């Protein structure tokens with residue numbers, strides 16, 4: 059993620075990966091404030107054993123696209139809900155990538171972070187049958203939480 063301030067949102071991705079038993083490494087890498095860290099991380103990610111990268115950033119959200127420019131690994135971008143423009147700035151910064159450097163773009167905020175975790179797990183599950191079963195179980199459990207009728211709690 060681009061900042062410590064992104065962590066409350068990006069925790070949602072970490073939480074779902076924990077639930078699915080997927081190992082993850084949570085880091086702050088800012089495209090603007092730590093460009094050398096960004097370059098080293100993006101260039102080294104594949105050799106360092108990463109398989110999928112979830113990049114959350116807000117405002118002028120260049121982090122996902124810049125990481126995608128530096129690695130062939132799949133990059134999933136999460137637009138953080140910014141204070142000034144509610145995340146529309148983040149969304150547009152991430153989604154409009156030029157042809158040739160794909161960056162998957164999720165929804166703004168916590169839903170996007172949760173779904174980025176699930177999507178990363180789906181990608182990893184293509185070559186991990188046990189994870190595929192855990193993912194199916196997770197989805198079934200979610201379905202089981204949805205009541206057929208509303209209640210006054």
Ligand code: RP5
Nearest residue numbers: 060061063064115116117138
């Ligand atoms: C981006 O700037 C970060 O991803 C964050 O969403 C936004 C604001 O960062 P802070 O000023 O809160 O550190 O780089």
